[in-house]
Amino acid sequence: MGKHIVVGAGQVGPHVARRLIAQGHEVVVVTRSGSGPEEATRIAADVTDHARMIEISKGADAIYNCVNPQYHRWLTDWPPMAASFMAAAEASGAVLVALGNLYPYGPVRGPMTEDLPLASTNPKAQVRAKMWNDMRAAHDAGRIRAVEIRGSDYFGPGTTDQSYLGDRFIVPLKAGKTVPLIWPADIPHSWTYLPDVAEALVVAAGDERAWGRPWHVPTTEPQTFRQLGERMAAILGRPAPRLMQLPWPLMRAVGLFNPMIGELRHTRYQFVAPYELDSSAFTATFGVKPTPLDQALRTTLGA
Secondary structure (H helix, E strand, O other): OEEEEEOOOOOOOHHHHHHHHHHOOOOEOOOOOOOOOOOOEEEEOOOOOOOHHHHHHHOOEEEEEOOOOOOHHHHHHHHEEEEEEEHHHHHHEEEEEEEEEOHOOOOOOOEEEOOOOOOOOOOEEEEEEEHHHHHHHHHHOOOOOEEEEEEEEEEEEEEOOOOOOOOHHHHHHOOOOOEOOOOOOOOOOOOOEHHHHHHHHHHHHHHHHHHEEHHHHHOOOOOOHHHHHHHHHHHHHHHHHHOEEOOOHHHHHHHHHHHHHHHHHHOHHHHOOOOOEHHHHHHHOOOOOOOOOHOOOOHHHHO
């Protein structure tokens, strides 16, 4: 069994840590506060501290970058973190497994595949694109071994208020109240299940066929908010929920005072047109399929 360093204890990190622990690995979870699953060794550290990260990563087989700074802070927070991850991976020889996302592709037509150019003109998306390009260049040069795993919007147990299918959706649905939506209710959108994200990260860390390129997390067929609401309601034995889209001008106005809401203008394109993730390459290569949607929804609902 190996030593695995999981950095971050937000939506994804705990799932990764518990999966690795169940496999019998030594797991170290690194966060600024020292939080994380009790079964793991927990260390409080500043991820931007190169020397500290190098020390923590000694003897590690893999380092998982599951950190996710607040979106409006990406320009300032990501570059020093990314450099520290690279330094730790190079010093330790551990595989660097980065949790990425789809933002660097920018608006696209049709299903997104891993060979699409990282063509977004948004500065924050360009930061993420540079992170992967730097990792890939270091991998190609033989300095590190690296892989990036990309998923769409998350749902599942352990989601935070960042998730569109978290409490803001499920709490009113369970209470039989109107579910407020920021985005249109009937646009197909890919949704990635958190345990599937964790499995993809762990599989990629341990299989050299994965290294040196990006992969998409196994993800089920796109669903609209309305379709998901109806499926959740059916699982709970309730009538279809009422959905109400909040006016976009209102959201723009709120965004003048709330940085996180203000950033929604940069990702609006993902929800006003079909947004589909093609994850067939991962499934074909590693034999890993997405969790069936109704099974994932039951677990998400605790039903």
